[in-house]
Amino acid sequence: MLETWEELEKSIVDCNKCKLCKTRRNIVFGTGNKNAKIMFIGEGPGADEDMQGIPFVGRAGKLMNMAFGIVGIKREDVYIANIVKCRPPANRNPEEDEANACLDYLRNQVTLVKPEIIVLLGSVALKNILGKEYGITASRGKWFEKMQIKYMPTWHPAALLRDETKKVDFIKDLKLVVEELNK
Ligand code: URA
Numbered sequence: 707m708l709e710t711w712e713e714l715e716k717s718i719v720d721c722n723k724c725k726l727c728k729t730r731r732n733i734v735f736g737t738g739n740k741n742a743k744i745m746f747i748g749e750g751p752g753a754d755e756d757m758q759g760i761p762f763v764g765r766a767g768k769l770m771n772m773a774f775g776i777v778g779i780k781r782e783d784v785y786i787a788n789i790v791k792c793r794p795p796a797n798r799n800p801e802e803d804e805a806n807a808c809l810d811y812l813r814n815q816v817t818l819v820k821p822e823i824i825v826l827l828g829s830v831a832l833k834n835i836l837g838k839e840y841g842i843t844a845s846r847g848k849w850f851e852k853m854q855i856k857y858m859p860t861w862h863p864a865a866l867l868r869d870e871t872k873k874v875d876f877i878k879d880l881k882l883v884v885e886e887l888n889k
Contacts, residue, residue: 707813707814707817708814710818711740711818714811714814714815714818715735717811718733718735718791718811719733721733721791721792721811723807723808724790724792724803724804724807724808725804726790726792726793726794726800726804727792729792729793729795730751730756730792730793731756731757731793732751732756732757732758732759733759733791733792734750734751734755734756734759734760734761734788734791734792734793735759735787735791735811736761736785736786736787736788736791736815737760737761737785737786737787738781738782738783738784738785738786739782739783739784739785740785740818740819741819741820742783742784742785742819742821743783743784743821743822743823743887744779744783744784744785744821744822744823744824744825744883744887745784745785745786745787745815745816745819745821745823745824745825746762746770746784746785746786746787746824746825746827747787747788747789747812747824747825747826747827747831747835748761748762748786748787748788748789748827748828748831748862748863749788749789749790749799749800749827749828749830749831749862750788750789750790750791750792750793750794750800750830751788751790751791751792751793752764752766752793752797753793753797754767755767755793756792756793761786761787761788762786762863765864765867766862766863766864766866766867767863769863769866769867770827770863773863773873773876773877773880774880776877776880777877777880777881777883777884778884779880779883779884785815785819785821787812787815788812789805789808789809789812789830789831789834789835790804790805790808791808791811792808799830800830805830805834809834816855821855822855822856822887823855823856823857823858823883823886823887824855824856824857824858825857825858825859825860825879825880825883826857826858826859826860827860827861827862827863828842828860828861828862828864828865829841829842829862830862831859831862832845832859835857836850836852836857836859840859842859842861842862845859846859846860846861846875846879847859847860847875847878847879847882849882849886856886858879858882858883858886860875860876860879860880861875861876861879863876
């Protein structure tokens with residue numbers, strides 16, 4: 707476990723721990739407030755993120771920003787990262803070896819941010835963080851606690867683009883997060 711952001715950021719610069727390094731344009735490390743109370747974990751960079759090196763800047767990210775506005779979350783107050791830091795080709799799900807190779811970076815980010823709450827965006831984040839036995843449909847909107855961090859699984863914002871009805875759930879879940887923080 708590296709103790710500073712500087713060391714951690716330096717350690718990832720030339721990462722070749724998995725095959726995604728061969729096709730990436732940029733490593734998408736993470737962004738936001740390094741002392742955030744809320745952290746968001748997505749799946750992996752898409753095309754826009756790969757181009758810009760910043761998570762959730764594409765269509766799904768814009769939708770997430772809109773939802774943040776509705777519930778009163780400021781993007782600059784939270785920390786946002788992904789299970790894998792490099793884009794899986796054609797936006798396929800990250801494979802198990804890729805996620806496993808990358809997870810130490812994320813664990814180190816969580817240790818440095820020390821969030822009270824982690825929002826797990828979609829099934830890939832849920833399964834890699836809480837366990838393969840969890841399913842997003844049954845778990846979303848419910849609180850889980852592990853090692854003194856509260857977890858709120860919810861839909862991945864890209865799922866809202868495919869199914870409008872999930873937007874209501876997503877807003878509801880984010881409201882639970884804001885309420886919990888303001889307790
Ligand atoms: N989808 C993700 O899971 N992460 C991003 O950064 C962008 C889209």
